[in-house]
Amino acid sequence: MDNRGSTCSHPVFGEGEVLAERFRGQEFLVKFRTGLKLWIRKERLFFFGPLREEKIDQISARRMTEAFRLGIVPRRDIEDFTFGREEEISQFKKAIEKLKKGTGDCLLIEGEYGSGKTHLLEYFYHIALKDGFLVSRVELDPREVSLARPKKVYREIIHNLRFLEGEREGGFRDFLRRASGLDIKDHIYFTPLLSSLKKLEEDGLKAEVWWQWVEGESTKEYAIENKFYRIKGSYKIPALYDFSTAVDFYCYLLSGISYMARELKFSGLVLLLDEAETVAHLWDTHSFLAGLSFLEGLIHTSLNLPEWKKITPNHLHNGMRPTPYIYKNSYLLLTIAMTPLPDGSISNRIRQIIKKSIPLSPLSERACQECFYHLVNLYLAAYPEFTLSPLKEREILFSALQRKNLRDFIKFTVDYLDVERHAVTCRRNLKPRPSLSL
């Protein structure tokens, strides 16, 4: 519960104002009138007025506890369950503020497996969504969503694209419906497409085929059966090429989406790519280079560099219908998460282009403790009949701190609390042995 702003008094430092609290409200950060700012234990302070205590409802607490048992943090609670990442979050917030002013950027988050990269991306996803951006988070995979196959990545980006419209969450189709009102005259793809979409009957199968095609799905099945559903690559609308060299085309499309987003008064497009190290998991050199090209293309598109707004022999272009990488201006924030590769050359190459690398170090002990008390608090709210002695609480914390990474730390804590709860229940259910009476 937020006790910020409460007034309190300390026997030595005098009166002050609460700025923050931690450890389930056991410590408060107080700004004293002398100017001192200190973390002080609750019992050393006198409060003018009752303290507000956090009441978590049992259902939410149970929901979260169950997710922690499975070793994950539920998406909707991500903002309340992120600890010790102030620096990384601040960098991301600066980047989205910059994008609001019209300048895109690229960030690289590097950390070992289990260090919390995916968690952080999820957190970024939420803040960007709430802040009026179009957001898409994609988990790359060497086989299914490989950077060497730009169409597959595009399809995944489109599939996961979301934005908020009041209380409602919208997807790519909602976005394009809104975009059909825009006057986009010279986008080789969206100009004819948006005008075609306006003419289609909304619920008809033909519209559905079109939508699937726009989304990067294969519509071959429909087209084989009926020519009516064949969407041909023609002079007016180029096909969605599935070549590894079509990186220019997909960067052009994504920058086009970011441009339209801006025209529709969204703040821009935020792309979050997870597991980018998979670019190096490819065994054939051609695919590896194609993947790297796409990644570099995306990075340059996000940086909105002028030379990428034209077709030049210096850049990789598809042979069917070469396009510039950037349509007009791109308003794109690209955030890439990557586990450092044993062969540092690829990481270095990516780092050289991005320049803004955020190394993700293990959480500090202080942040782990904060996370731990938050967990215990939730657990007690989930199982109100369960009590935990301070001694046992410290014992669990001590053991949990030995765990190798954050996910393990969380899962271990909840498992331990479960075992303890069941042990207590068993002890409580044991009937006392009847005493012998003579």
Place this chain on the structure above:
Amino acid sequence: MLPIPKEYAKAIINKLGSSGTPPEFGLEFFTIGLDKYLKVIEEEYLTSLLKFRLSSFKMVVGNYGGGKTHFLYLVRNLAFKNNYVCSYVALSPVECPFDKLELVYRQVILNLMPPLKEEDLLKPLPKGIDFFIKSWYYEFKNQTKEADSPLVVNEYLKNLPATESSSFSNAVKAAFQAYATNDEEGYATFIQYLKGEEIPREVKMRFRISEKVEKTNAFRMIRSLAQWVVAIGYSGLILLFDEAERGISISSSKDKRRALDNLRQIIDECGNARLPGVMVFYAVPNEEPLLDGTGGVYEALKQRLRSSFTKTNPSGARINLEDLDVPPEVFLERLGKKLAEIFSYAYSFSFSPADLEKTLNLLIKNCLSSYLFDVSYRRLFILALIEAFYRLKENPGKPLSEKEIKEILHLHQKELAEKEKEEVEKEEF
């Protein structure tokens, strides 16, 4: 133990004696050491968490013949008692591999069961979407005045909340209406669609069924199924995946990775409460080979599914049937006594306590010493025990000698090995 009807007891003994696999009924009479898990499943999940429209996932680990199917059946019976819809699916690399979720969806639909009563379990079990829709209709009919009126049916269907996939929702409603109006052909078409098979395009257009069940929307269809069963009045949906390792024992590493990724996605969907009122049980003999890989999805699954420490935790993500806090010899002794009691009811036969004890002790000793490292020792014990019971019944007053016990064990061990080999060969491709 309560007295068991003779025929009921006989059926249990016959089923156990013929294959060593559990029958679908009467399991409670010979269950050992699972109480703590079942209690938690009922109290913390079936009557609590799932009713809040949350979801959960449990991995059930137990060796071959270690009681996985027995456990899943018990969960199913508990679920029925609490008004849950269940689907018990035996995964296989051919019919139901986990890398093809659209096939998993089909199997879930083909094995769908409304809550059944104890006595229903004795008969061949009715299951599948066809039976399920009919049961839904008859439930509606029992509870509704003028249920035959098309207006009443329309009004009822109109007021049902939509599911995430409108195609799924439209198809189940259309099937219900077709059945209510005796449109047999129409009914068969919608059932066909719900089973994941192709149906004529004009029917799709007319009833606004635009989605085809495929890998891209299999999750959405399973979610829609879960939303629908809750909407029509059930507490939720329990999915029981048995033999899960076989669903993943696929030749290519690409398929295995995809299967594991699907598994990770199911766990994450459960953790994010995106499968409302759903609990998934996924039974494997040993998670080690399943998670034997490095990086990506392997690491993610290891971190989700492994226990943090060795203490038994009935609430944990992993239910270990080998770790029941009951030593193997005590487990077998208790099981032997319970089965002896069922055998007594089945054949109105009283064992001589001394003969029974001697036979049981010899069997336990030999089963555990000779087959200490054999993963199927529980199944082997059951098969041999029932054979020993028959011999005791035939020759009252003559307890079995150690030599006889060893012969019986050897015979059944050979039978089990052959059966296992046969099953593997059957599915090789």
